[in-house]
Amino acid sequence: MCEGSLQNPPPISPDGRGRCGPLVSILLPTYNRCRYLPYALASAAGQTYRNLEIFVVNDGGHDVRDIVHSFNDPRIHLIDRRENRGKPHSLNEALGRARGKYIAYLDDDDVHYPHHVQVLVDALEGPTDCQVAYSDLYKTYCHVRSDGTREIRSKHVEISRDFDRFMMLYFNHVLHVSLMHRRDLLDRTGLYNEDLSILIDWDMTRRLAFFSDFHHTHVITGEFYSPLEESDRISVQRRKDSREYLRNVLAIRTTHPPKPWDKLDELSVILLVDRLDQSVAQTCGCLWRHTFYPYRLYLPLVPSDISRLNSEMPNVAPIAVDPRSSPAERVDVALQSVEGSYVAILPGTLPIEEMWVENPLHALIHTVPDREGFLLENAGPDRWGAVLKRVDLQRARSASPHLSVEASLTASGVRIRRPRQEELPFQFDTLLHQARMAEADGDWAVAARVFEHMAAHHHNELWMKSLAAGAHFDAGNHVEAGRLSRQVNQVRPTVETLLLEAKVRRRRRDFEAAIRLLQQAERGLRDSLPAPVRVPVTGSQGQYEN
Amino acid sequence: MDTVGTNEIEKRKRLQHYEVLRELGDCYTTVGNYAQAHRCYEKAASIGPDEPGPYVGLGAAALQTGRCEDAEIAFRVACRLDPNCAKAYTGLAMVAQQRKEYSASFDLYMKSLELDSDNITALLGLFQVSCEMASFAKVIYYLQVYLQMHPGDVSVMFALAALYFKDGRPEESLRMLQDLLALEPANKDARNLLEEVEHGLVRAG
Numbered sequence: 001m002c003e004g005s006l007q008n009p010p011p012i013s014p015d016g017r018g019r020c021g022p023l024v025s026i027l028l029p030t031y032n033r034c035r036y037l038p039y040a041l042a043s044a045a046g047q048t049y050r051n052l053e054i055f056v057v058n059d060g061g062h063d064v065r066d067i068v069h070s071f072n073d074p075r076i077h078l079i080d081r082r083e084n085r086g087k088p089h090s091l092n093e094a095l096g097r098a099r100g101k102y103i104a105y106l107d108d109d110d111v112h113y114p115h116h117v118q119v120l121v122d123a124l125e126g127p128t129d130c131q132v133a134y135s136d137l138y139k140t141y142c143h144v145r146s147d148g149t150r151e152i153r154s155k156h157v158e159i160s161r162d163f164d165r166f167m168m169l170y171f172n173h174v175l176h177v178s179l180m181h182r183r184d185l186l187d188r189t190g191l192y193n194e195d196l197s198i199l200i201d202w203d204m205t206r207r208l209a210f211f212s213d214f215h216h217t218h219v220i221t222g223e224f225y226s227p228l229e230e231s232d233r234i235s236v237q238r239r240k241d242s243r244e245y246l247r248n249v250l251a252i253r254t255t256h257p258p259k260p261w262d263k264l265d266e267l268s269v270i271l272l273v274d275r276l277d278q279s280v281a282q283t284c285g286c287l288w289r290h291t292f293y294p295y296r297l298y299l300p301l302v303p304s305d306i307s308r309l310n311s312e313m314p315n316v317a318p319i320a321v322d323p324r325s326s327p328a329e330r331v332d333v334a335l336q337s338v339e340g341s342y343v344a345i346l347p348g349t350l351p352i353e354e355m356w357v358e359n360p361l362h363a364l365i366h367t368v369p370d371r372e373g374f375l376l377e378n379a380g381p382d383r384w385g386a387v388l389k390r391v392d393l394q395r396a397r398s399a400s401p402h403l404s405v406e407a408s409l410t411a412s413g414v415r416i417r418r419p420r421q422e423e424l425p426f427q428f429d430t431l432l433h434q435a436r437m438a439e440a441d442g443d444w445a446v447a448a449r450v451f452e453h454m455a456a457h458h459h460n461e462l463w464m465k466s467l468a469a470g471a472h473f474d475a476g477n478h479v480e481a482g483r484l485s486r487q488v489n490q491v492r493p494t495v496e497t498l499l500l501e502a503k504v505r506r507r508r509r510d511f512e513a514a515i516r517l518l519q520q521a522e523r524g525l526r527d528s529l530p531a532p533v534r535v536p537v538t539g540s541q542g543q544y545e546n
Numbered sequence: 547m548d549t550v551g552t553n554e555i556e557k558r559k560r561l562q563h564y565e566v567l568r569e570l571g572d573c574y575t576t577v578g579n580y581a582q583a584h585r586c587y588e589k590a591a592s593i594g595p596d597e598p599g600p601y602v603g604l605g606a607a608a609l610q611t612g613r614c615e616d617a618e619i620a621f622r623v624a625c626r627l628d629p630n631c632a633k634a635y636t637g638l639a640m641v642a643q644q645r646k647e648y649s650a651s652f653d654l655y656m657k658s659l660e661l662d663s664d665n666i667t668a669l670l671g672l673f674q675v676s677c678e679m680a681s682f683a684k685v686i687y688y689l690q691v692y693l694q695m696h697p698g699d700v701s702v703m704f705a706l707a708a709l710y711f712k713d714g715r716p717e718e719s720l721r722m723l724q725d726l727l728a729l730e731p732a733n734k735d736a737r738n739l740l741e742e743v744e745h746g747l748v749r750a751g
Contacts, residue, residue, distance in 0.1 A: 154562030518570040
């Protein structure tokens with residue numbers, strides 16, 4: 001049964017067989033971008049996948065009614081608000097009316113290619129457990145002329161990162177305009193956080209990652225624009241305020257969706273201190289700033305200290321303990337309350353820095369069998385702290401309650417060690433950084449080797465092969481540049497790799513092939529902006545007259 | 547950070563479309579499709595107005611279609627945009643050569659080779675003009691320098707052998723031709739010249 005309304009045109013698939021796909025809601029918030037909105041809206045209305053509802057939300061900006069009505073398309077709905085209340089509010093307003101099985105997003109200055117929705121629907125309706133999918137986009141650098149029109153200078157697939165949950169918790173690597181997810185996932189993540197002024201997209205993708213893997217389809221399905229001059233993007237302007245930026249990052253990291261989480265296990269941090277004093281406040285502040293993995297802090301304190309505790313601190317659970325109790329006894333009391341699958345025993349004297357717990361935790365989650373735990377960063381014999389599985393800790397404490405935590409773990413056969421280099425998170429990002437640095441130093445051959453190694457061992461194959469091809473070319477190794485760019489072009493040609501292969505072909509005096517590749521690259525650069533839709537042509541799919 | 551690498555990346559952001567059009571123009575020029583080449587170069591010039599490349603291309607396409615005045619204008623624009631553009635001086639030299647202004651052409655080829663001694667078009671142009679002017683010393687020097695960098699380039703080896711012979715240095719010509727034929731035994735022009743040189747040596751003998 002088709003989910004579309006009677007108003008909507010009958011859903012017709014590109015193969016013309018009339019397959020009825022699920023309804024997709026495209027959300028398009030806009031604010032004072034009347035020049036670009038027609039292009040964005042044309043790209044949404046011109047999708048080959050027809051079973052759509054498109055919500056244009058005017059966030060108190062210039063009047064866009066004429067633009068929207070000029071499309072004369074019953075699938076387009078205008079939410080026309082006079083008051084400027086920000087992007088998250090606009091998205092929530094549209095979500096309140098959306099009925100699609102899936103939600104897709106478009107910004108008012110970006111465009112989707114005609115196959116965007118179809119590609120993502122196919123990904124989500126296919127054999128996958130994922131409830132979220134994303135594609136690749138061109139970052140299109142343009143010169144903005146004095147009359148406001150855009151002159152395209154280059155197109156690059158700058159990010160084509162396979163989904164990595166740990167990275168998603170740390171920072172966003174999925175462009176919102178490339179995203180599609182099931183609408184009912186929002187029942188679990190909650191709506192957009194209207195207290196945020198920037199990083200709104202990451203806040204949502206981060207929360208989605210608590211409940212689903214993301215399917216990455218390596219198809220380029222649209223483009224987002226980056227002026228070579230100063231960007232007018234609101235988010236770019238706001239990111240320049242470092243304090244505001246930090247406030248938003250911290251708010252995102254400390255806000256967790258309601259449990260149960262299907263894809264993530266909470267970390268329980270048991271902080272061992274004697275009394276509530278200034279140093280505890282500092283430690284809590286450090287934890288807040290330097291921990292991106294979702295955690296809940298268990299604070300065993302004497303009752304008089306609990307009454308003095310700031311109750312507004314996020315994710316803190318005070319645990320009443322006897323003033324005369326030992327650290328091990330305090331852990332035992334706290335263990336009766338903790339819910340997370342992983343537990344960090346944190347001595348109050350341990351310096352908290354970036355990755356203090358994520359490094360050992362990543363090793364714990366990804367690489368070890370039961371009965372192994374990992375020392376926290378900066379921990380040592382004089383300030384012992386570790387992260388381990390709750391079941392291992394509970395088993396050890398039950399067996400040897402009279403021993404210290406460390407001794408009880410040893411007694412029950414739980415080995416505590418430091419993580420090895422290859423067990424740490426962000427291996428891919430570390431290598432990528434190294435390769436980028438080599439490129440910046442003009443050491444192209446080294447960069448090429450690193451990119452090729454990453455393509456072979458760290459997923460993200462197409463992306464890394466493209467980068468390796470470019471680095472080989474700059475290093476003068478045209479044979480490898482040609483081989484790799486040809487491989488990429490056979491799967492997913494980009495303007496960049498087409499140009500690269502053409503250069504190599506030209507140097508081999510294969511001019512006909514070079515011309516074909518360059519013509520394809522030129523088409524890719526030239527045909528990006530769809531003509532604004534004016535009047536739909538009856539009976540045609542995705543074809544309009546201007 | 548301002549390094550070679552980051553500058554290069556920044557340049558790619560700005561000039562990818564320009565580069566596609568310029569490469570395409572160069573390919574069309576090579577296969578003799580000058581109308582398409584002209585279209586590409588004009589578009590490239592509009593995107594990268596400070597780059598001499600498209601004007602060099604426009605000049606080359608104009609030259610190939612016998613439009614010497616258009617070619618000269620385009621090459622002069624390229625020279626103005628980049629006073630060190632060797633290709634632009636080569637183009638101007640070719641324009642002068644077509645007009646049989648050999649002295650001016652000679653000077654322009656020389657200027658081009660001062661900027662880029664690796665420029666094979668300028669080198670062979672200089673060879674042709676030198677033959678017209680019967681003035682060989684300078685071109686011999688440049689051909690020798692070029693061969694040091696590209697030891698197996700038979701076209702330059704042949705030109706140098708011919709110049710040695712014309713300049714009254716048959717022994718050097720003989721050696722050069724023997725080296726050339728060792729690399730390319732079937733080279734007819736070299737064989738004919740070798741026969742001529744050997745004949746001359748016997749007569750001088």
